[in-house]
Amino acid sequence: MGSISLRNAGLVASETLFSNLNFVIGDGDRVGLVAGNGRGKTTLLRAMAGQGELTTGDIVRSRGLTVGYVEQDMPAASMGLTLYDAVLEALPPVDRDTDSWRVDVVLDEFETPDAMRNRKLTELSGGWQRIALIARCWVLQPDALLLDEPTNHLDLGKLFQLENWINQAARNIPVVIASHDRQFLDATTNRTLFLRPDASHYFALPYSKARLALAEADEAAEAKREKDLKEVSRLRKQAAKLTNIGINSGSDLLTVKSKYLRERAEKIESAVLSLHKERSGDIRLGNSGAQAKVMLAIENVDVTTPVGDKLFRIDKLHIFQGDRLVILGRNGTGKSQFIGLVHRAMAGAETPGIRVSPQVVPGYVDQAMSFLPAKESPLGYITGRFDQGDQRSKSLLAAAGFAVEKQDRPIAELSFGQRARLGLLAIRLLEPNFYLLDEPTNHVDIPGQERLEDEILTHGATCILVSHDRSFVRGLGSRFLVIENRRLREVDSPEAHFADMAAERG
Incomplete structure (x- = not known):
């Protein structure tokens, strides 16, 4: 029997993130770890793995327990390796010759094609890099598993595969999953820990039922x-x-x-404790308005890879004011390429077959928030890019969840969640009326996701959305298009696509 026990565990950074945390995770316990961005989830996981320290309290692992910890990012030094070698690297050097068979076994569990195994990580999608991270951990056969945002960058197929794997391969060991994907937590956990500064709550329930109990x-x-x-x-x-x-x-x-x-x-x-409120960066959007009925018209357009290979064709697609289009499809079918093509057209690039209303004011968010200048600080970026003035910029950043001491740090040093909040603040200040959102919730916490959804609905903004977050898609979409057989076709709902993807991984 393996277990991890927390006794009066607490974490203080510039403020108390959690305190007096007491619970035991045993075999078969799959715990969803829920808290806002920057509220201590990663630090707690690292401490449970023996790779970090808390401010107060103790973490006790049962004798001989080996803990596997899956971080959010592949070590930079390993990115030049092939997928196979990156997993092999996780084994102790003395075991690599005799136990290399373990690598193939683990990669088989994740249905990794042979051709994929010999490609460098730098050539692979973020989803495959995520699978490599999990495989590096699992090849060591740990007695407990800690997963930090495991669903980021996964397409639906890989997401369903990961759900099945957790429920089968890891079902009898202690598992802790920090995630902002509500549907994933419901599918994979049987317990939920809500981290809070004063009184955290632990329920023997999956996320949705635990949230009602909370x-x-x-x-x-x-x-x-x-x-x-x-x-x-x-x-x-x-x-x-x-x-x-x-x-x-x-x-x-x-x-x-x-x-x-x-x-x-x-x-x-x-x-007396004041009622706890889930704290997240204040995500607010806007809509500068438009009178045009048709915001975007696309006819007889091929969507291609950057080198010109055809991905799919659009015969005719009109997007009307207030439409919230969700683009569905497997990884590699061209969803992000389509978003990029529309963005270039809205930015003024010559794109035959695409007509953009003159009234369109675009707001574009990609998965990596790549438009953010890595070397600038949040304060320098907001004051310089949007002419808001120093005090106004500080107030906006504070409302978006940036403490004063973090406003002058380089953007490159911010967490992914913080970059996501900064990117969404920047988009809000542009006052767009047409949003292009490519995986906008990848690093946004659950309260932030719900606020983002509410803002888009409240302002009646037009948008095109690519997302693997099923809760977000269901709550936001008004029209749904699926890329299949190199064509884009409209469907009544996303449920058939979700069911097909789940059946393939069942």
Whole structure:
């Protein structure tokens, strides 16, 4: 039996991220770790893996337990290796000759084509790099598994494959998964830990059911808070009354009793916890408006790779004001190439077959937020690019979740979640009326995803969306197009596509 125990665990950075964390993860426990960006998930996972330290408390692993930790990024030094060699590298040097067969076994588990195994990681998609990271961990046959954002960059096929793998290969060991993908958490976990500064919550439930239980707990906590504050007010009024009587009558007994009542009030007040709110960068968008009915018209256009190889053809597609198009398809079918083609057309490049309304003001977000200048600071970027002024820029960044001390750091040093929030703030300041969103939720936490969805719906913005997040797609899309057999066709809903992808990986 393997287990990882946390005892009074706490983490303080510039502020308390979590404290007094006590729970045990045992065999068969698959825990979803949920918190906002920058709220300590990665640090906690690293500490559980023995690769980092917490501020307070202890983490105890059962004797002999080996922990596999899958980080978010492949080590830079390994990126020049082939996929096969990157996994082989994880084995101890003395075992690589005798145990190299393990690499093939693990890559077979993830249905890795032979041709893919000999390609360098730099030539592979982010999804395959993610599979390589997991394979590097699994080849060591760990007794417990910690996964940090494992779904980022995965297409639906690989996502379903990962779900099945966790539920089968890793079903009997302790597993902790930090993820912002709500559907993935529901499919793979049976427990949920909500990290909070004062009182974290741990439920023996998958995410959606745990979130309902959390809402009930918060409601009960708020009711108790209001009751306690009323009692504090009553005690203080009574203490003040006794103090006045005691002074007027010269009674030392009443003065002592008044002091006792004040101390009781202070003790209750200090124990009162304000209702916790999930904190995320304030994601707000806008819509500069347009009168045109047809925002974008595409006819007889081939979408190609950067070197000109045909991916699929669009016979006719009109996008109307307020449409929220979701582009579905397997990895490599051309979803991101299509978004890029439309973006270039909106930016003024000559693109035969694509007509853009003169009223279109585009806002483009790619997976890597590549438009952000890596060497600039968030404050320098916002003040220089959008002419907002120093104080206004600081306020905007603070509302987007950037503490003052982080506003002057180079963008390259920011976490992926922080870059995502900065990119979305920049898009908001452009005041677009047509959003091109290529995996916008990859590094955005759950509250941020829901706020982004609400903002797009509230403002009635037109958008084209590529996303593998099923919850986000279902909540946002109004039209759905699937790339199949080198053609783009419209469907009534995404469910058939989701079901087909799940069946292929079942």
